[in-house]
Amino acid sequence: MIMSCHCAKNRKRLALLVDHDSAGKLPEDIRRILANCPTCREHYEHLCAAMDSLQQAGEKEAVFLEKSLWSELAHRLPDSQPRPSRYSLWRQQIVPIFSVTAACLALLLVFVAERPAEKRIYRTAINRSTSSLPLPSISVDYTYAPFRDSADSRSQQAPLSIQSLHQTHEDLFLRETSPGLTQDFPDPLESQVREILRQRRLLEMLE
Amino acid sequence: MKTDQVANQVLAGTTETDQRSPVSDARLVEEVRAGNRDAFRELVLRYEKKLFRVIHRFVRNDALAEDLAQETFIRIYENLDQFDLSRRFGPWLFQIGVNLTLDYLRKKKRRGATSLFSEISPDKTVNPGSADPRERQDISEEVQRVLQDIPEKYRTVLVLRDLEHFTSAEVAAIVNRKEATIRWRLAEARNRFKELWKERMGEAFEPRLEKDGE
Numbered sequence: 001m002i003m004s005c006h007c008a009k010n011r012k013r014l015a016l017l018v019d020h021d022s023a024g025k026l027p028e029d030i031r032r033i034l035a036n037c038p039t040c041r042e043h044y045e046h047l048c049a050a051m052d053s054l055q056q057a058g059e060k061e062a063v064f065l066e067k068s069l070w071s072e073l074a075h076r077l078p079d080s081q082p083r084p085s086r087y088s089l090w091r092q093q094i095v096p097i098f099s100v101t102a103a104c105l106a107l108l109l110v111f112v113a114e115r116p117a118e119k120r121i122y123r124t125a126i127n128r129s130t131s132s133l134p135l136p137s138i139s140v141d142y143t144y145a146p147f148r149d150s151a152d153s154r155s156q157q158a159p160l161s162i163q164s165l166h167q168t169h170e171d172l173f174l175r176e177t178s179p180g181l182t183q184d185f186p187d188p189l190e191s192q193v194r195e196i197l198r199q200r201r202l203l204e205m206l207e
Numbered sequence: 208m209k210t211d212q213v214a215n216q217v218l219a220g221t222t223e224t225d226q227r228s229p230v231s232d233a234r235l236v237e238e239v240r241a242g243n244r245d246a247f248r249e250l251v252l253r254y255e256k257k258l259f260r261v262i263h264r265f266v267r268n269d270a271l272a273e274d275l276a277q278e279t280f281i282r283i284y285e286n287l288d289q290f291d292l293s294r295r296f297g298p299w300l301f302q303i304g305v306n307l308t309l310d311y312l313r314k315k316k317r318r319g320a321t322s323l324f325s326e327i328s329p330d331k332t333v334n335p336g337s338a339d340p341r342e343r344q345d346i347s348e349e350v351q352r353v354l355q356d357i358p359e360k361y362r363t364v365l366v367l368r369d370l371e372h373f374t375s376a377e378v379a380a381i382v383n384r385k386e387a388t389i390r391w392r393l394a395e396a397r398n399r400f401k402e403l404w405k406e407r408m409g410e411a412f413e414p415r416l417e418k419d420g421e
């Protein structure tokens with residue numbers, strides 16, 4: 001045995017390379033191992049000799065069917081024809097479609113569940129800001145409006161000033177950065193994901 | 208034609224018969240399902256020789272191998288409605304044939320026979336390098352005894368791969384395991400066979416090596 005040779009490890013590889021010997025297809029590293037390690041070399045030579053005996057016996061034992069089985073078999077076959085059953089048709093056609101759909105749903109769930117918590121809160125807060133948050137009603141400071149003297153009706157209706165916009169952004173910022181505030185507005189999808197994650201943790205604990 | 212080439216063609220469903228009638232196995236299966244018995248006859252003729260030989264490797268008895276091969280074809284016919292046409296017919300047939308054979312041998316063993324290979328003659332040691340044909344005939348018996356000492360899952364792979372020359376992928380399909388598992392089992396089977404063969408042959412093993420060695 002040579003110092004660096006992993007003889008025990010080589011046994012599996014050598015066993016799979018027995019066929020390649022005669023064709024001279026042994027990989028270079030194996031050739032080197034066989035040239036340098038007497039243990040591996042002996043193992044390989046014994047393997048080749050044993051496999052040679054197995055092959056010899058195999059060739060000698062090979063048999064040939066002298067008469068076709070069909071003449072007897074034809075009488076033994078059941079009369080009914082093997083038509084595809086409803087179940088096998090269902091299995092072959094419906095099951096793949098169902099599997100693909102289920103896989104897509106699972107992927108979607110995993111994708112949603114894997115998103116970082118902060119980003120989820122940010123996204124839901126933004127969604128709420130555009131749809132459900134009422135803008136604060138603050139008195140309009142017309143002194144800033146450059147169209148104060150004009151008779152433009154749109155300027156008359158505008159309820160927002162720079163301060164009010166700042167206020168709205170501050171509200172939003174608070175909502176985005178304070179998780180406590182977001183709980184006042186439960187997001188159905190988010191709570192579902194939380195529930196799934198909770199159940200998964202429970203399952204992991206049970207396992 | 209080399210045995211492994213035949214094996215490959217058989218599993219691919221393109222045997223010599225195909226050169227005369229290039230109908231695919233899948234097409235024949237569809238025709239059998241539609242009620243055409245001749246199509247099933249074609250499938251039987253296409254696969255019977257190889258199936259008989261594979262089964263014979265395990266049972267080593269002509270009549271028994273014929274019975275098991277017939278039984279395999281009957282099972283195939285009965286279950287043809289469940290066959291998935293996107294799969295290959297060859298591996299499915301050999302899978303059923305090999306399972307049926309192994310089941311038979313297991314039951315026989317449970318019923319009290321001590322050996323999976325009941326045709327083996329009484330124990331005696333021989334010299335595998337001998338020129339005497341009677342002694343050489345005994346090599347087969349010796350090999351069978353050694354094979355018998357190898358656990359079934361390894362022996363099956365060894366027989367299919369090294370005696371019947373199926374590829375690893377085909378063996379994987381027949382025994383319904385991953386190809387990596389088959390390679391692992393094959394390596395283990397060969398190493399086990401080598402150890403048992405060396406043990407059984409004793410000193411008779413060494414002179415052969417000197418003769419074969421560099």
Ligand SMILES: [Zn+2]
Pocket residue numbers: 001002005006007008010037038039040041
């Ligand atoms: Zn070594």
